[in-house]
């Protein structure tokens with residue numbers, strides 16, 4: 001039995017903490033001061049300078065003089081307030097470095113305040129954020145702003161409390177002739193090693209607050225304001241489990257990892273194990289070793305896998321596990337951050353941003369389901385947690401483990417080039433076979449022709465599975481009832497703000513745009529041509545649910561997609577009911593495709609293998625392969641044999657064939673060949689630049705101009721970079737903005753980085769246009 005955390009109260013002293021304001025603000029400090037006397041030069045040489053970055057897309061590090069009263073307080077990693085720009089407006093920034101010696105002749109402005117008593121992150125994390133800013137072409141300050149949780153900056157979940165201590169050098173207490181209650185209070189404080197709170201004092205002395213007040217007035221006791229945590233998580237109690245006995249493949253993999261660990265060096269190890277091969281058990285036992293060294297481990301998982309099941313799996317094995325997921329309140333997040341930084345946490349399990357967890361002695365990083373695209377952040381800074389983890393592990397001389405049944409081609413290629421090492425688990429645990437996968441050609445299926453979603457073979461297979469007491473998972477990657485409302489004349493009804501067709505949500509009787517928040521009631525007539533006779537085309541999970549209920553009235557059915565799982569905890573609740581076999585058929589989107597480990601699932605049905613395949617995206621084939629392999633992997637995980645049916649209109653499509661034969665290597669060879677011809681990742685580095693404006697002509701002209709200038713610069717510098725585009729983005733209009741994009745590819749990522757840095761300050765972007773650059777983009781829409 002273990003509590004995840006001790007309920008220790010974190011105490012932070014408050015004095016001199018918040019806003020130490022300098023009186024010495026000096027206006028007009030950028031004025032030229034040409035003739036300097038020797039003493040001015042000497043004074044400049046003595047100055048302490050703080051280097052400050054701001055939450056802006058700028059590279060520049062600004063320098064400020066640190067006034068004498070802050071000399072002892074300033075530390076890199078603290079936030080500071082400084083006058084910025086022409087108007088000297090008071091601006092929050094991060095101090096990233098300090099050094100002694102100003103530049104004689106260039107008068108600098110002075111720092112106005114230090115906002116944090118302690119640095120918000122360690123020197124090594126500060127260095128890592130600098131690396132991220134470089135690698136992902138964003139401002140250092142932007143990275144810092146994003147990496148440090150809001151709750152940590154605000155010290156959420158803490159409050160100020162007054163503590164008392166006895167004054168120094170008091171005469172003997174008995175000579176003071178105090179009233180008995182005051183005597184009791186003072187005596188308590190003299191006996192106590194630590195200052196005490198008012199409530200503690202009154203309880204212990206059996207008095208009210210007035211004796212405390214009187215003692216304070218006489219200066220016999222001294223108040224001290226301190227910041228204390230208001231947190232009180234007991235931590236979930238998990239039943240302790242012993243580590244499993246590894247099979248031979250697992251042990252061999254573990255030994256490889258331990259070897260790197262014991263040699264205290266960095267290596268990235270791809271743990272490429274088929275679904276159900278027991279990768280998690282290998283991580284757990286590697287972490288066990290790390291903990292025995294007094295070090296900590298970080299385990300990154302996709303957000304969707306942060307279910308109580310996963311968490312319990314770790315809590316059952318380790319004494320103190322911190323879980324960082326996106327639903328944490330600011331104060332919980334702050335509290336966890338403190339616990340982690342204090343070294344009290346052995347294992348941090350979390351989604352993407354947990355890669356920044358401030359563990360003091362990191363021993364290992366694991367990324368589970370390495371192929372998941374959610375490890376890439378889709379807003380500035382657009383980092384990929386895998387690359388950040390690799391860099392962090394490299395700097396700390398520790399291994400990084402990437403676990404997956406379907407590695408990304410980027411990761412695979414690194415192992416082929418000898419940069420990373422691949423460790424393969426070919427077999428499922430207990431020699432369970434991988435399930436047989438049947439590709440079902442639905443082109444002439446009589447049910448499909450009658451607009452059903454379940455073809456004849458699928459319907460039969462469900463019947464058979466249910467009859468034998470098995471459970472089924474039906475996967476369809478489209479939520480809503482129907483993705484298209486069709487007008488014979490104008491085609492699909494689209495969102496007024498986006499070039500996206502509206503999806504009919506029957507449960508709410510609304511048409512919804514899946515790209516923005518737009519919703520409307522379903523029109524009787526086409527909004528464009530006003531003709532009646534609109535038709536619903538295509539199937540989403542709601543329509544599939546209706547059909548399943550209709551065809552299998554006796555079965556217990558649950559639908560799992562982001563619409564049905566809005567309530568916090570509902571996802572876990574449904575999974576728990578499925579585990580308990582209170583649900584026979586679970587249908588849903590990718591939410592059900594991944595990571596689930598339910599032994600009684602004997603049938604997996606992929607309702608439509610084609611939806612993803614024909615997306616205008618370089619990785620459409622790869623994603624289709626991943627999804628089919630992952631969802632197929634959910635069956636045959638217990639004693640019962642499982643089977644998988646994949647409905648498709650393209651039964652000969654190689655990607656689908658490879659997935660059906662569990663042939664990752666065949667898939668990889670086929671796909672890599674095409675990528676090579678396309679000069680695409682993983683053979684080349686890619687950056688995508690997106691420009692947007694409300695006026696299409698402006699954004700079009702501006703992207704042409706920018707591309708032209710950039711091409712000229714690339715040519716002048718003789719750099720091996722290709723520029724593809726500009727072109728309208730696949731979704732031209734999104735949230736009212738017209739979007740154009742272009743891509744830069746190069747065999748050397750560094751080249752793109754360098755040219756972009758040179759280019760941006762020179763390009764003079766039109767004010768109406770926004771621009772972002774996405775290094776290693778995973779979303780090309």
Ligand SMILES: Nc1ncnc2c1ncn2[C@@H]1O[C@H](COP(=O)(O)OP(=O)(O)OP(=O)(O)O)[C@@H](O)[C@H]1O
Nearest residue numbers: 244245246247275276277278279280281429595633
């Ligand atoms: N050595 C072992 N002996 C018996 N059972 C094991 C062993 N190792 C793992 N298992 C069990 O096998 C099941 C599958 O393991 P796990 O979920 O770790 O596989 P995985 O490789 O991560 O699968 P996936 O990639 O499909 O998520 C789990 O229920 C786990 O407890």
Ligand SMILES: [Zn+2]
Nearest residue numbers: 495498513516
């Ligand atoms: Zn929209």
